[in-house]
Amino acid sequence: MTRQELLAELARLSDEDLAVALQAGRAREKARQRGTYFLHHFLQERRVEGEDGRAVITIPVSDLVMNPGGMVHGGITALLCDNAMGMASYMEKRRPGVTVEMTVRYHRPGRGDRLVASGEVLSAGALLNSARCEVRDEDGTLVATATGTFYHRQSR
Amino acid sequence: MTRQELLAELARLSDEDLAVALQAGRAREKARQRGTYFLHHFLQERRVEGEDGRAVITIPVSDLVMNPGGMVHGGITALLCDNAMGMASYMEKRRPGVTVEMTVRYHRPGRGDRLVASGEVLSAGALLNSARCEVRDEDGTLVATATGTFYHRQSR
């Protein structure tokens, strides 16, 4: 599509859909400019805390992250857990790592205005960290918990 | 923002960012019109198979689903697994269910053109199903595996 066609198609959208379009376009622009990644900006993740072995991440709850049942999609909750635990593990090791595996447990539907995921390292080895995470809504209701293993290759 | 302001902001984006904006705006429009949900359309999920106790879901791999390391974000892989297993479980029970928990294991970076998630029910009870899932890229490389429990309330 040419730029003109793209703009013409956009102009046909409703106001609300247009707002989502702008949110997505800007998220991609930011990711590109800052060398970060799209989903971080599009989901409007905020890192509200981050020290040795701990990290807290929040996202607003909107219809962009809902499943057909009107609650936050379990995959988005899993993404949040992965990010909070992965960042906690990074904060402990201070070098990049990858997720080996994670288990996510869903306790209550994710609803309300925002979700808060608190990750912490449970046990740290030379290469492998175990972490856990709690996801709560803004009332403090426990929405999900997760545990996972993170592998941090030896720095050379 | 007014509609004019939204369009003015959009007009400032690059062509590629504009294309992503349109993809998001249209996904939201479809979700609204069809009573489905945003992420399904935005991630361009395709259900390529679906019979009793089995389901296959694919998504294209693009920079929209990447993590900072340039591979598919583990949370998106988890979302795919949740969807493929949840749909397989629905196909077996023929009534709505929820994810109780899932474990996702990451074997190889998700790269290439698309990911294919194949879910199947391993064991079916009156209310609880166990399912498993394999995620492969288009070359057949095993990217991730998952297992999970799905709860389907008795229909009345």
Add this chain to the structure above:
Amino acid sequence: MTRQELLAELARLSDEDLAVALQAGRAREKARQRGTYFLHHFLQERRVEGEDGRAVITIPVSDLVMNPGGMVHGGITALLCDNAMGMASYMEKRRPGVTVEMTVRYHRPGRGDRLVASGEVLSAGALLNSARCEVRDEDGTLVATATGTFYHRQSR
């Protein structure tokens, strides 16, 4: 084997092996007499606490529960976690349940004189409970953690 043959074979064992033989024979006798089960007595499990949604179980560490590497066998640690979480879940529901699944993470080798497994219910539903467990040695070192799902059929 006749009783005489059994006793003759036993008489050939060393003193230490004989002590284990007696521990096993008595455990089976107790299980039979009390309608409980063999492993509980043989592993010398002690329930040191047990209230709503919580349970603590200890076992002595001896060569009976070791793996070839000279630390407590991961399967025995898993059994402890299953028991502590299952009992915690029972304490919350006050009706029998079964383990749907559990994840056990091994942090440090299980050594020393005894292991202490502390289980608690994380989230309680009508039929399903989520529980977690920590296993520590007598110095408080975190040996393992576990999470699991327990299903308690409706009482009628």
Add this chain to the structure above:
Amino acid sequence: MTRQELLAELARLSDEDLAVALQAGRAREKARQRGTYFLHHFLQERRVEGEDGRAVITIPVSDLVMNPGGMVHGGITALLCDNAMGMASYMEKRRPGVTVEMTVRYHRPGRGDRLVASGEVLSAGALLNSARCEVRDEDGTLVATATGTFYHRQSR
């Protein structure tokens, strides 16, 4: 207790309890003599197959491994899964490893004459293997499934 006291106590047991006592005493003797471990002999594990990345282990089902509900204790099933996956991982790496974590899912009660646990490596890395396991009874009924991560330190 002196040897005489041990034998006197043993002589008070019923025939069936005496048989269990002998099984335990002999298992300890074998473990000692062969440098293996007690539970392997006491549970009468048989390795019926074992090649690159695969392993099959069986145990007889007796009241020694039952839980209070008259089915195989979930902890014993977990121990079997740990052994079958751990051995499969060893068969792939050919050097010792440890279990990082495992998830066990219980599908049907373990009953009948014996359980067969079949482990295989799903994905092999330089240091970490992912394995899975199926546990079936002698009729082929799926009793449990498991997945796990195994860490094999670099040999030097």
